[in-house]
Amino acid sequence: MRLTSPAFVNDGAIPQKYTCDGDDINPPLAIDAVPVEAKSLALIVDDPDAPAGTWVHWLLWDINPHTGHIAENSIPNESSAGLNSWGRPGYGGPCPPSGTHRYVFHLYALGQMLRLPESSDRKALETAMQGKILAQCQLVGLYRRR
Known part of the structure; x- marks a missing residue:
């Protein structure tokens, strides 16, 4: 399985458009080679370099x-967005307080649908995914505020 973006390369800079300094919208993503037995996908985007611990920017399942x-x-149609670390559903772009941070887009192929409430957070999503992950991959983008 592979996750890429036409907006940035793996371990490359995320364009400002997709951050708090720009339009704060999610970048485009391309997904390939999903296992044929997968029933759904889940996406977690986080910043492991955040000063207060890993910060969740986006949850989809x-x-x-x-x-x-x-x-x-x-x-995507019919998918669900969970609560990010700001406590709201949807995407929140990179906005590091200092230095260059890594933003990791984790994609999971799952053996079933999860059907979680949209009030779910990362912990609830990860708990629901346990034992259902068929494959996983990641894409890393970097961002430093100017």
């Missing part, structure tokens, strides 16, 4: 496994 891309500023 119940993504159709045949989804080949996620357009910028959108979520």
Whole structure:
């Protein structure tokens, strides 16, 4: 399984457009080679370099496994968005207080749909995914405020 973006390369800089210094919208993503037995996909975007501990920027689940891309500023039809570390659903772009931070886009292929309430956070998502992960991959972007 592979996750890429036409907006930035793995371990490359995330364009300002997709951050708090720009339009604060999600970047476009491309998904390939999902296992045929997958029933859904889940996406967790986090910043492991945040001063207060890992900061969650975006949670999505119940993504159709045949989804080949996620357009910028959108979520796939029929998927669900959970609560990020700001306590709201949806995407919150990179906004590091200092230095260059890594933003890790974790993609999981799952053996079933999760059907979690949209008030779910990362802990609830990870608990629901236990024992259901068929494959996983990641894409890393970097951002430093000017």
